[in-house]
Amino acid sequence: MSSRIKNRQRRDFLRGSLTMIPAITLGSGVTLTAQAAEPAPNLSDYQPAFFSDEEWSFLLAACDRLIPGESEGKGPGALDTNVPVFIDRQMDSPYGHAERWYMQGPFVLDGSPDLGFQYPYTPRDVYQKGIAMTQAYCQQQYGKRFETLDNDTRDTVLKALEANDIDFASLGESQKLEASEFFASLLENTKEGYLADPIHGGNKNMAAWKMVGFPGARASYRDWVDQHNVDYPLGPVSLTGERG
């Protein structure tokens, strides 16, 4: 539970810094919501392009534990902000296909971390294998799929992944992909989807930016260099032109 408390504290800190910035005030109470050409989809309507339905259920359940929604945290959660959509879209990007990585051997697992990623797997492979083995573990341990476990048990499983306490090799992993590697990718991508520009599919309605008070991609803040001790009055703007 300590990690949840830490997360809570972190979010409280982020929210705390937000309270110093008054709620976004706009002239004559006009809501300046942009008419984005393609509004962000509802998560429930979204058809994943890469993940299978079963993998998708895992991803939703896992992201929901990494950044829980309003009921548990005090800010928007990963599911409120379409983080799984971000991850699904990334799987079809050059990143998902490891297009720009050196993917030939030798793969030196005991080398220095400077050598970088050392598996013959693309991020797509890491997700597919990681999810399959985590599900196999949950079946073995609890006789259930991950997404049907209660929240505390899901957290236990995720922590075991993070601590590398789940032995992927015994679950059939041949290339020595470790549970902690999979967890690290999942956590990293979840954070990215939460905080990246909505143009990439996550951070729906710039909710994460609004929570932390980040003003987004306004390209230049030169006019604020000389304005000391003045609250920044503008809401965020996305690369898509969406305004908040």
Next chain:
Amino acid sequence: MASQASQASQAFSADDDTVERGAYLARAGDCVACHSTEDGKSFAGGLAIESPFGTIYSTNITPDKEHGIGNYTEAEFAAALREGKRADGANLYPAMPYPSYARLTDDDVHALYTYFMEGVAPVADNAPETDLSFPFNQRWGITAWNWLFADADTFTPDTSADAKIERGRYLVEGLGHCGSCHTPRGLAQQEKGLDDGSDSYLSGADLNDWWAPSLRGGDGGDGRGIEGWSAPEIAEYLKTGRNVHATVGGEMTSVVAHSTSHLTDEDLTGIALYLKSLPANPAGEKATTSDQRREASEKTDAHLTAAKDLSEGERLYLDNCSACHLNDGKGAERVFPAIDGNSLVNADNPTGLIHTILAGATPPATPAIPAQLPMPGFGWRLSDDEVATLATFVRGAWGNDGDAVTADQVDKVRKTLKPSALNRAPDANGSLNHEDRDTQ
């Protein structure tokens, strides 16, 4: 073909200086702009020129004997240039600026003829035939038009005037044919004035919906536009496509790229001094003073900088434009053009401004400034309503006084856009956009 070319060069006894001078004059006349297509060979013609009467195709003016003008005598060449007469006696359409070229001296016509016969490679391609509908396909009708409107004489310098200004006048009235775009046209599409004897001459005109601003740079007006530019600033604009006030856009981009950026500093100075010698359009009743404009500019600047109680137009400007054009609307000298006081922004017809917001703009690569830092298009990012709101704001902000823009106007312009790298949404999936760069 090779033997013909060598015969031609023998006949002209290889006068390199004359060929070179002719090449320079062809630059000054910007012949290549109309007599070539974007991907075609120089001077082989075929460019579709939209006119109020239909599409006119430019002709092949390479020295090819069959497809070009290789059989033209110098006298026939001169008649085409100055009177709009084809070698077979038919009239050229006045898309060819012969009413302006009529000013050319015999000496310059000779140099141009020599260049086109000796310095230009013959191209054996047929340019498409112009095929206007009745009555505009009746070329004989142009004879009357010519009698009425194309009456300029060969240029004779006024020896009592400043020689530099006279040189500029010759270039502006003649080869430069600046009036073709910058002089308003009358009912018969004739330019209302072919020289500074007319107050309409170079007083600004709508060119296919883009505003070609007044070039009358002297005193007596409201002090905006070119009236506020010094002669060196005008020369710099023509040489590089940029100066402290503006960056070239629209059709003028090609003029700077192909023509004016290749002219000598002396000629550009002459042109600039001549334009500054033309009395400005008289200030209208609603004209603002420069003090009023300065005050209004400071007000907008301060309001945008405080960023409180913003209208939607102001917010759109801050979110999309101000990083480059800045809160003071002045941009950055020679890099980001000023919006405050910009003639395109303030034009009665907002089409040019809307087009620039939607599709972006790329300045020309000139010998003096080869770099082309483009403005991206915002069409993929802003809706018609948003563009209208933004355009309305910039037309009324600072010292500007343009009318409001409607979403319908934006929609009309949007429908004319061709897809380009500048108005496409970035690929959020991480492509490095190599293709985009290739197609720019």
